[in-house]
Amino acid sequence: MPHIRYRSVDVAGLRIAYREAGSPGAPKLLLLHGFPSAGHMFRDLIPRLADRFHLVAPDLPGFGRSEMPARDRFTYSFDNLASVIDQFTEVIGFDRFAIYVFDYGAPTGFRLAVSHPDRITAIISQNGNAYEEGLSEGWNPIRAYWQDPSQANRDALRDFLKPETTIWQYTHGVPDPTSVSPDGYSLDNFYLARPGADEIQLDLFGDYASNVALYPVFQDYFRTHRPRFLAVWGRNDPFFLPPGAEAFKRDIPDAQVTFFDTGHFALETHAAEIAAAIRTFLG
Known part of the structure; x- marks a missing residue:
């Protein structure tokens, strides 16, 4: 088994936690x-790739073991998340690297790619969207909040923060829900239950509109720079639909798109298959 290290580093005055494995020269x-x-x-993915790659997985500000500054000290926007991760890569010496992006990680990582196209060697997107056709009707309550940021529309989004909703996100679309370990969603619910975490997440729901507004910018980057691109997608995702994965090929004709019979959190059921696809893709 590879040796995985659990570290933290100061980035712009914030403590960012991360896990790391593999040789620094890889x-x-x-x-x-x-x-x-x-x-x-x-x-489950890191141990399957650590013999070939130098892997780093940071917790975004406000998530996991990274610092969760108060909202009057840090504005929770995707621009700010990307800025912190951009600085994080510089602090740890990641000058050229591939990115694996999922869900919120996609607009974060795509911002990095737009800002530093020379640093990105390849992109792997696992249910990480950049096209309007990839957004399901499950986004309708959040869209309503974008259009009218009233307190009532904000409060309506609190259902997304309930423990049972987290479990549903992990198990929806999975042919055998008993194959999904409770470890991931239990830890997520632990972090979501921290005082103040709910308002932070509601802020990010509201700011997700900025990601959709940037879709044309992301797509222009794809067309202009044609990065090596692999999409590994849970086809039964209730939020990010398969057409969103197929759309990458419109701007990157050589993009590889692979679907798995699972849901949003595809790594919970298909870590071995996704690791094998990455090993083949990155060669």
Whole structure:
């Protein structure tokens, strides 16, 4: 088994926690998690890749073991999340690297790629969207909040923060729900239950509109720079639909798209298959 290290580092005055494995001299792969998880979502993937790659999985600010500053000290926006992770890569010496993006990690990682196209060697997107057709009707309550940021529309989104909703996100679309370990969603619910975490997550729901507004910018980056691209997608995702995965090929004709019979958190059931696809893709 590879030796996995659990570290933290100061980035712009914030403590950012991360897990790391592999040789520092190996090709670098940055793993960016999504809502409502943290770097622990990669716990089954990292051991399968650490013999070939130098892997780092940070917890975004406000998530996991990273610092969760108060909202009057830190504005929870995707621009700010990306800025912190951009600085994080510089602090740990990631100068050229591939990125694995999932859910919230996608708009975070795509911002890095737009800002530093020369640093990105490849992109792996696991249910990480950049196209309007990839958004399901499950986004309708959040869209309503974008259009009218009233307190009533904000409060309506609290259902997304309930423990049973987290479990549903992990198990929906999985042919055998008993194959999903409770470890991931239990830890996510622990972090979501911290005082103040709910308001932070509601802020990010509201700011997700900024990601959709940037879709044309992300797509222009794809067309202009044609990064090596692999999409590994849970086809039964209730939030990010298969057409969103197929759409990458419109802007990157050589993009590889692979679907798995699972849901949103595809690594919970298909870590071995996704690891094998990455090993073949990155060669």
